[in-house]
Amino acid sequence: MEILDGKVVSARIKEDIAKEANDFFEVTGRKPHLVAILVGHDGGSETYVASKIRNCEKVGFKSTLVRYEDNVTEDELLAKINKINDNEAVDGLIVQLPLPEHIDPEKVTAAIDYRKDVDGFHPINLGRMMRNLPCFIPATPYGIMLMLEYYQIETEGKHAVVIGRSNIVGSPMSILLARNSNPGNCTVTLTHSKTQNLPDIVRQADIIVAAIGRKNFVTADMVKEGAIVIDVGINREESSETKSGYKLYGDVDYEQVAPKTSWISPVPGGVGLMTIVGLLKNTLKSAKGDIY
Template identity: 55%
Template structure:
């Protein structure tokens, strides 16, 4: 069993990006600038945005954090987005999800300029992805593809099961892995909570991407020997033995599944760090388009 070390791989990618930024500086070209909008004080979101700001500093990007109060109106948020859309110095920006319930997330994501949508969520970029046109790929699926490629995990002709059908992970993963690309050409089954005979389906998979949002859902009796497993989930579970009172769990029951796996991602330290690294890669791409 080989652990897919997202933390180390993401650091390798950041080092590559830092070298590219240093070269841009030497050549007198623009330094990439990433902005983030966060609304309210959701703890997980604040931690995640803080990690993005630190990552920008690590690779030499300029960064801007726009921190708005919980009672920010939808119209006020749209005004902030309009300002970032017009700001020529901002190469890419993200609106951190989830947003407060009184704000329509779809309306907000549609307002982002597709050319600055480094999260890869805008329908224009999703459509380009589906048609295999150059675009910003959603950061988490992009990170998973990068992990598979860098660990030389063969996908061509393989039977892949994606657990979960979200627009952020599940659906784009199923599309990317089936495409004619270096890390693709797989036969993909997109399974979800309504799928019947799920154990029968997962037991035939060469590769499983678990993004169903249920902690420790995938267990050892659901997989075959030699499977490669990508665990996208992360949930806080109560644990009295821990000083902070909880432990982090993925969508995979790690202890039972690892015994059968050829490759598996840990939680934490697997997919999470890759998401931030690929957000930076998209921002560098956005900046490079202006050269």
């Protein structure tokens, strides 16, 4: 059993990003600029955004955090997005999800200029990804593909089972693994909460991507010997054992599953770190005009 170590991979890729960002600054006199909008005080969102801002600074990006209280109106938020869209000094814009119930996340996502949509959620970017055209790939699937590439994981001809069909992870992940590329060229089964005989399907997988958002959902009896397991789950539970007051669990029962695998990603220390890398690479590409 080998570890798909997000700490190792992200550190190595961030070194390359920092060098490219420095070269960009020397040529243009400015740093790649990411703006993050955070609405409310959700604990997970606070943590994620703080990590994104911190990592921007580490690689030599400029970052701006725009904060709103939970009672911000949808119109006010959309007006701010439009203003940032028009700001040529901004290369990337993300709006941290989830949003309060009175704000439509689909409307917010569509309002972001797709040329600054470094999270890769805009319908234009998702559509271009479907057609295998240049685009901003959703940050988490992008990070996973970078991890597979780093460890030279053989994917061609393998049966990949993706658990979870969200537009953020599951659906784009299934597309990326299936398309004619390296990594890629998998035969992909996309499963979800309504899939019948799910354990039987997962047991057939050479590669499992668990992104269903349920603690320890994938158990040892669902995994065949030698499978590659990628755990996307980040399930927070209160804990007196940690300084933060909470503990993270994946969608995979790591202790029981890991001995059966050839490769497995831990939580924390796996895919979450690679999501940040995907976001940084998209922002750098936006600044350099490599996509649009």
